[in-house]
Amino acid sequence: MNIKNKEIFDFAAQTLILFAFTILILIFLASLFGEGAKELSPLFQLGSKGLASSTIMQFFLSSAIITALKKFFFSERIFKRMMTLWRTVFMLFSIFISSVIFIIIFNWFPLDYAMGWAGFIICFGGSCIIISAFLIIKNKIESRRYTALLDDYKRKHTAINDEE
Amino acid sequence: MKIHINEDPNFREIEITINCKRLSPDVERLISMLRVLDLKLTGKKDGQTYILDAAKVLYIDTVDKKTFFYTKNDVYETELKLYELEEQLAAMDFLRANKSCIINLQQIISIKPDIDGKLLVTMSNNEKLYVSRQYSPIIKARLGVK
Numbered sequence: 001m002n003i004k005n006k007e008i009f010d011f012a013a014q015t016l017i018l019f020a021f022t023i024l025i026l027i028f029l030a031s032l033f034g035e036g037a038k039e040l041s042p043l044f045q046l047g048s049k050g051l052a053s054s055t056i057m058q059f060f061l062s063s064a065i066i067t068a069l070k071k072f073f074f075s076e077r078i079f080k081r082m083m084t085l086w087r088t089v090f091m092l093f094s095i096f097i098s099s100v101i102f103i104i105i106f107n108w109f110p111l112d113y114a115m116g117w118a119g120f121i122i123c124f125g126g127s128c129i130i131i132s133a134f135l136i137i138k139n140k141i142e143s144r145r146y147t148a149l150l151d152d153y154k155r156k157h158t159a160i161n162d163e164e
Numbered sequence: 165m166k167i168h169i170n171e172d173p174n175f176r177e178i179e180i181t182i183n184c185k186r187l188s189p190d191v192e193r194l195i196s197m198l199r200v201l202d203l204k205l206t207g208k209k210d211g212q213t214y215i216l217d218a219a220k221v222l223y224i225d226t227v228d229k230k231t232f233f234y235t236k237n238d239v240y241e242t243e244l245k246l247y248e249l250e251e252q253l254a255a256m257d258f259l260r261a262n263k264s265c266i267i268n269l270q271q272i273i274s275i276k277p278d279i280d281g282k283l284l285v286t287m288s289n290n291e292k293l294y295v296s297r298q299y300s301p302i303i304k305a306r307l308g309v310k
Contacts, residue, residue, distance in 0.1 A: 070280070084279060087279070142277045145309075146276070146307065150274075152308075153307050
């Protein structure tokens with residue numbers, strides 16, 4: 001598989017993973033609060049029965065945009081020397097803005113509904129904190145493992161060279 | 165260019181003599197290529213030519229179609245192309261890190277995974293370099309990451 005095809009498949013895979021994850025959360029939320037939120041938000045227009053196809057398509061588009069933003073900010077072609085921290089900050093900020101645009105365009109909840117905005121900010125912030133914490137822990141564990149393997153490799157390689 | 169080969173069992177080691185009108189860039193390139201076979205790199209710094217052990221080189225990169233190699237404290241320019249050096253130095257733990265850089269695995273002090281499958285490596289001079297997603301599996305495989 002050439003690099004371009006690999007990038008396309010990788011983009012599609014990441015979009016579908018995010019999309020599947022988002023839909024599962026929405027189905028869970030719909031089953032809990034769907035009936036109550038039916039009148040308030042078109043996201044839950046079917047109540048606790050499930051999600052409308054229009055909602056599913058909106059979240060598919062949102063997943064594709066979020067994946068594209070991630071690719072954009074972590075692309076070596078566009079930002080060669082930017083620190084990971086700044087890449088992450090800019091990416092999260094742009095995802096936040098794109099989500100707000102989706103809320104406004106698709107009227108996910110009334111714009112003057114303070115509880116809706118509060119819920120969105122709490123969910124977005126909470127997700128960021130949980131994902132960041134998970135990534136930090138995962139990176140620390142992997143970093144230790146890679147460095148131990150590197151030291152091991154260097155030790156073995158030096159021993160082979162010395163024997164030669 | 166004429167190539168003469170004298171085969172004689174009395175010779176203790178391979179000896180190469182270059183006869184030329186003047187030391188042109190092409191001849192310098194030829195010398196650099198021969199030195200790489202001997203695991204030495206020929207590089208220029210401040211108009212002077214230096215010969216260094218490849219093992220002491222941290223990484224080699226290309227900037228504006230020019231190839232540079234970096235030791236702990238110095239930067240040298242070489243006549244050779246990155247892909248030529250990559251081929252010759254592969255046996256010495258030099259691996260491609262991204263499109264414009266090859267790194268010496270022996271000169272890495274730590275490796276951190278980065279977002280999107282990339283690796284962030286710290287070299288022995290504390291310089292940090294990125295290994296692109298395309299090349300990180302090769303480095304991981306070399307280290308035995310399953």
